[in-house]
Amino acid sequence: MLGLSVPAVHAEEPLKVGFVYVGPIGDHGWSYQHDQGRLSAEAHFGDKIKTTYVENVAEGADAERVIRNLAKAGNDIIFTTSFGFMNPTVKVAKQFPNVKFEHATGYKLSDNLGTYVSKTYEGRYVAGYVASQMTKTNKIGYIASFPIPEVIRDINTVQLALAKYNPNAELKIVWVNTWFDPGKEADAANAMMDQGVDVILQHTDSPAAMQAAERRGAFAVGQASDMTHFGPKAHLLSVVDEWGPHYINRIQAVMDGSWKSSAMVEGMKEGAIVIPGFNESIPADVTAKAKELIAGIKDGSVYPFTGPLKDNKGEMKVPEGTKLTFADLEKMDWYVEGIKAEIPK
Known part of the structure; x- marks a missing residue:
């Protein structure tokens, strides 16, 4: 009896998503909220994505090194989440034209670099x-x-x-x-x-x-x-950043092949500020x-x-x-x- 060879079924590789934080994820402020957005994306996409984050990244040369390493590691989209990461992100984006980059709070754009900011x-x-x-x-x-x-x-x-x-x-x-x-x-x-x-x-x-x-x-x-x-x-109220919807939306765009560089500005109306x-x-x-x-x-x-x-x-x-x-x-x-x-x- 001849054995029949069955071709192996390979699961689709997960989309790799990188995040760079200026502070620790335990700061209970800005970096913490960006990481909550990352976790929301993980919960939404499950094993369709694999995320990596680097925390406590100093603005300047250290940021450029971290961003470049994430690009070299095969991340498909990288989110850099502090104003001082702007020029390092611009520089690395030029070196990796096939990787998508998004920079929070900045204003410099290119074909593979978008920005996002909340009001x-x-x-x-x-x-x-x-x-x-x-x-x-x-x-x-x-x-x-x-x-x-x-x-x-x-x-x-x-x-x-x-x-x-x-x-x-x-x-x-x-x-x-x-x-x-x-x-x-x-x-x-x-x-x-x-x-x-x-x-x-x-x-x-x-x-x-x-x-x-x-x-x-x-x-x-x-x-x-x-x-x-x-x-x-003491607590009167908190001005809360909700990043999860943005991360889910932009990761989905990369998956769909519809991602384009843009300058996204969102506030209370869009649920980005709560x-x-x-x-x-x-x-x-x-x-x-x-x-x-x-x-x-x-x-x-x-x-x-x-x-x-x-x-x-x-x-x-x-x-x-x-x-x-x-x-x-x-x-x-x-x-x-x-x-x-x-x-x-």
Whole structure:
């Protein structure tokens, strides 16, 4: 009896997807949320994809090495998730034209390099309103990372909310020149509270400021992920980034062969920015107004960057009846009227 040879059935190779994070996935902020997006993609696609991530990657030469190694390892699409990864991503993308790259918060595009960013300023505007109503000292603190347009526009949005809803409130800004350093973030929070600040917002990634506020009876706003459990009494709300839908959509596009370089900008309307809930200590009318602002942002009736807007030196930057486009916001390098500080050089 002759044996029949049966051809082996090879399962389709999984799509390889790489991620590069500026902080640790345990930062409970920016990098943590990007990794939650990666896990959402894994849950969605199962064994159709294989993901790899590298955390704690310094911006600059180290980033270029990590991105190149992921490309050499055969990843089909690589997501680089910090502003300072922009030029290294551009450089590696030129060297690997068959690999797809997407860079978060940047603005440089090529045939195989796209960008994606969320409108965090929408959430900050709501947070600024809530802060304006919850402060007793009229001193609001903002822990800022680096003076890049994303951070500057979010600071400006908070100031615009304060000016509209509590003109007596003053915004105090401390630059810590890091995305993730719990010690520095806690020191900044404590220094501001020593000066009478009783509501703290942050553009850094650890929950250290929230924890400091909890210890000292102040309020704080969470960054990137829901930070409620780090300060149950202090936590007013969190401005949460939801990256899962974007990662699923773009990975699917690579699978379908429909991926094209694009500059994707998404916010509350698309579900990319979410405020999961509000502290029960916030008065009901304030929470109701915050929800009204969210609805207005979603339907376009509320847009913070609508003229007339002056900078903090008195120069008219946005005439009445004009709205800044996102392209304008991507280059923002000036403070709005009311901020008593200079942007670091």
